[in-house]
Amino acid sequence: MRINTKWLLAVIPAAALSVSSMAHAGLNVFACEPEYAALAQEIAPDAKVYSATTAMQDPHQVQARPSLIAKMRQADIAVCAGADLEIGWLPMLQMKSSNAKVRSTEQGLFFAAEHVETLDQLKEVDRSMGDVHAKGNPHLHLDPYRLLKVGEALSEKMAQVDADNAQQYRQAYADFAQRWQAKIPQWEAQAAKLKGKKVIAYHTSYRYLFNWLGMEQVGDLEPKPGLPPSTSHLSQLLSRANQGDIAAVIITSYQDDRGAQWLGERANIPVLQLPMSVGGNKQSQDLFSFYDSVITMMLTTMSK
Incomplete structure (x- = not known):
């Protein structure tokens, strides 16, 4: 049997490119809130991004439903606000999903609040104070400067988790940052x-x-x-x-x-x-x- 070497030389690079593209597209992102699903999609436009909540839900109060457990079980990275916003439900999802990839921030777990200085941090907290967050206010996505820093940190986390496509995440973040920085002065003037x-x-x-x-x-x-x-x-x-x-x-x-x-x-x-x-x-x-x-x-x- 004769092998057409010219055909092989043409097909192999295309196949390699296809495999690389599939690896990039195959990154599974579990976002705790829709703002972080949107940010993840900006940085990894070809990734599969799932948001555990919608903007019509209180992110403090979420049920660890079987559907959420299944999605977390498939995740390569989990992106959440942090500062204990998800303390009532995220640990349960982590335990029931048995996904070691998203159990620790040393691996695929990412908390936005750990990459910026949060407002309203408290040194001491007791139950008489109500539902407060000692680590600060977790709703930091409403500050465009903090969100930009979070995006940079998230691009590096994705580069760590999916090293083969690290440059793509960094380039996507750079594109997002350029567009975002152009909008900030416009919003401020408006x-x-x-x-x-x-x-x-x-x-x-x-x-x-x-x-x-x-x-x-x-x-x-x-x-x-x-x-x-x-x-x-x-x-x-x-x-x-x-x-x-x-x-x-x-x-x-x-x-x-x-x-x-x-x-x-x-x-x-x-x-x-x-x-x-x-x-x-x-x-x-x-x-x-x-x-x-x-x-x-x-x-x-x-x-x-």
């Missing part, structure tokens, strides 16, 4: 009118957003983190709101709006339900449009 605005919000979900834009949260609809608004607490907030300097009451798409609506109606201030992450409304399909939507909605509401 949101300049929001600087100094005072709001009442539910929880500290938008702490990083307000900090970035120079806004101030002067009241929390929760009497303590994790506790629903009480009648007496709402009455105190109404007294504060009647001072006339509150621009809006802000809640996320998954938080109960009854307390916010009660306060908004009596204080005659608008109630704004903002998306908390990618997919929180029709406009928020990726990280860029998510930021666009949040800023546009705040400007529209607070300029009335």
